[in-house]
Amino acid sequence: MAGLKFRVLLDSEKDAEIFRDILIRDTDHFESFYNAIVHSFRFEGDQMASFYVSNDQWDKGHEISLMDMTYDDDSVDSPSAVMKNAVIKDFLEEPDQKFILVYDFMRMWIFLIELIGYEKEGPEVPEVLLAVGMAPPEDSRSAGDNEQLFNGDHNDEEEDEFGFNEFDDDFEEDDLTGYDEYEY
Numbered sequence: 001m002a003g004l005k006f007r008v009l010l011d012s013e014k015d016a017e018i019f020r021d022i023l024i025r026d027t028d029h030f031e032s033f034y035n036a037i038v039h040s041f042r043f044e045g046d047q048m049a050s051f052y053v054s055n056d057q058w059d060k061g062h063e064i065s066l067m068d069m070t071y072d073d074d075s076v077d078s079p080s081a082v083m084k085n086a087v088i089k090d091f092l093e094e095p096d097q098k099f100i101l102v103y104d105f106m107r108m109w110i111f112l113i114e115l116i117g118y119e120k121e122g123p124e125v126p127e128v129l130l131a132v133g134m135a136p137p138e139d140s141r142s143a144g145d146n147e148q149l150f151n152g153d154h155n156d157e158e159e160d161e162f163g164f165n166e167f168d169d170d171f172e173e174d175d176l177t178g179y180d181e182y183e184y
Helices: 030-038 070-074 141-152
Strands: 003-011 019-025 050-052 060-065 099-103 109-119 126-131
Touching: 019 030, 030 050, 030 099, 030 126, 030 141
Parallel strands: none
Antiparallel strands: 003 019, 003 109, 019 126, 050 060, 050 099, 099 109
16 A cells, blocks of 8 residues: 655744644545644644645635534535545545645634655554644634634725625616606
8 A cells, every 4th residue: 555645734823834744545544644633733633624625726625524514415416525434545636636624613723735755655554754843732722813714804884784895886876766667
């Protein structure tokens, strides 16, 4: 079984790079990859998380969730992928395949993952080959730190009660004087 070498970069506010190089078998499931990542950064691993297949622009694609979150017929359009059932090699589309791991949806820890190498043999258990930088404590971010992700940096005065921005469309109420919608 071949080994896949991934670079896992923690997206943080610090200026220093914090990353781990992890070697894993191509036949391993995303759940073992998830456990290797969170433990290598000294996180507890007790939060919801999802991998996303990504491209060179780091856009989120197909989701691979920690648990099956589908409800009733949600999976009719696109089947749900769950980490414990999803084999890594089945999601490799490019030689430098990228994934995004979002860990703890309240604190929004984001890991940018890129395939950087191949080995003839993979280890029995995922192995950290290189650790650069000290990860911040998992609880160093509070859920409120990401309020701007949900609210954005905008002026509430410019939005109506439905959250839509007001804008000038050159529409004047006087333009409709004499108009009768029922008159054809």
